[in-house]
Amino acid sequence: MTVSSTPSVMPTSFKSFNRSDSRTDSNANNSTQQFHSAVREQLAQDIDVLFAYAQLPSPLLDACRYVMTGQGKLVRPLLVASAFANVNDHSDKSIDNKFDTDTAVSDELASLLENDSDYDMARRAALAVELLHTYSLVHDDLPCMDDDDLRRGQPTAHIVFEESTALLAGDVLQTLAFEVLTAELPTFAPYDSNIASQLLAIFAPRARRMVSGQMLDLNAEASDSISQTDLESIHRDKTGALIEAAMLMGGICAGATAPQRMALQECAQHIGLAFQVQDDILDVTTSTDTLGKPAGSDEKLDKSTYVKLMGVDQATSYAQSLFNDGRAAIIREMSSGELSSSTDNIDNDALLALIEWLWSRKK
Numbered sequence: 001m002t003v004s005s006t007p008s009v010m011p012t013s014f015k016s017f018n019r020s021d022s023r024t025d026s027n028a029n030n031s032t033q034q035f036h037s038a039v040r041e042q043l044a045q046d047i048d049v050l051f052a053y054a055q056l057p058s059p060l061l062d063a064c065r066y067v068m069t070g071q072g073k074l075v076r077p078l079l080v081a082s083a084f085a086n087v088n089d090h091s092d093k094s095i096d097n098k099f100d101t102d103t104a105v106s107d108e109l110a111s112l113l114e115n116d117s118d119y120d121m122a123r124r125a126a127l128a129v130e131l132l133h134t135y136s137l138v139h140d141d142l143p144c145m146d147d148d149d150l151r152r153g154q155p156t157a158h159i160v161f162e163e164s165t166a167l168l169a170g171d172v173l174q175t176l177a178f179e180v181l182t183a184e185l186p187t188f189a190p191y192d193s194n195i196a197s198q199l200l201a202i203f204a205p206r207a208r209r210m211v212s213g214q215m216l217d218l219n220a221e222a223s224d225s226i227s228q229t230d231l232e233s234i235h236r237d238k239t240g241a242l243i244e245a246a247m248l249m250g251g252i253c254a255g256a257t258a259p260q261r262m263a264l265q266e267c268a269q270h271i272g273l274a275f276q277v278q279d280d281i282l283d284v285t286t287s288t289d290t291l292g293k294p295a296g297s298d299e300k301l302d303k304s305t306y307v308k309l310m311g312v313d314q315a316t317s318y319a320q321s322l323f324n325d326g327r328a329a330i331i332r333e334m335s336s337g338e339l340s341s342s343t344d345n346i347d348n349d350a351l352l353a354l355i356e357w358l359w360s361r362k363k
Contacts, residue, residue: 043130045187051065059165060165060169063169064173067137067151070152072152075243077129081126081350082353083247083254086330088254117190120189121195121196125199125249127177131176132207133242135169138169157169157170178204181196182196199253202249202252206245207242212237213236213239216238226309235272240272243271247265248264248268250264260334266326267326277315278358280308281307282361283297284312323358330351
């Protein structure tokens with residue numbers, strides 16, 4: 001296998017998510033933050049590598065960099081990384097048992113992880129889902145769609161650049177989302193054709209579902225008769241499909257078994273819906289400054305939302321129940337049998353920690 005030049009600081013956190021047995025709540029939070037920071041750092045480096053490879057002309061390159069390097073939550077890459085770490089931690093303990101994760105990683109472990117093509121495929125998957133997600137946001141913000149002028153705390157692409165440039169930026173980000181899975185990229189090990197084919201089989205239909213869900217969402221605007229079942233059907237595609245892809249792709253890169261994939265998919269279906277319910281709640285309860293995008297935009301566009309359908313309090317309870325169901329799927333199939341309580345599970349599991357982080361988000 002060709003040696004990858006992956007920076008050694010990142011694989012340690014991306015590869016596993018272990019914590020000391022003497023942990024405190026503060027240490028647990030710090031570990032989660034460090035893991036998320038490491039994923040974001042790696043993604044930023046990989047975005048630079050990808051754009052150097054793609055050789056896009058200006059101002060297309062400038063627009064793509066602008067939208068891909070904003071202050072986004074990066075939920076989908078974090079889902080890829082967390083699922084990858086979760087499956088690694090619970091499927092193969094041999095590496096973790098050789099090294100003390102509370103001390104500096106040895107050169108031997110760093111070298112091993114740098115040569116890990118599965119890890120590099122997870123890096124590709126994280127890039128792919130963020131590229132596709134960002135393309136959808138760029139197009140959502142266009143005047144012909146939601147006509148928003150603020151995204152991730154900064155002016156939208158069509159405000160900073162011409163509308164035609166923003167449109168093309170979304171187009172090329174979508175194509176790069178698929179190309180990155182098999183491109184010959186510097187700092188990446190050669191792609192694994194078996195894993196790549198599995199990733200494409202997961203990714204492509206869910207990308208299509210995302211667009212279908214966006215169309216259904218537009219169709220539902222100004223509707224007073226939409227049911228909760230109809231609303232959930234829209235958002236299982238519009239929001240949930242890519243979240244489902246992210247978790248499954250992370251698991252596939254780590255060699256998830258069939259039962260593990262089923263658990264990831266079940267969790268993702270609950271979390272994807274919960275994420276949308278949360279967005280609807282935050283749109284009416286949080287300020288524009290906090291959200292980083294215009295608050296109250298759902299009402300302005302007369303969108304069908306869970307808040308409109310059931311009110312803030314009931315929608316909040318519903319989101320909580322969905323998060324609980326997502327946790328349960330992971331705990332049931334993919335958490336260590338040695339763990340005796342839900343708190344212990346959360347403290348040792350990247351996916352459960354991410355679910356807690358999502359539940360507490362304010363934007």
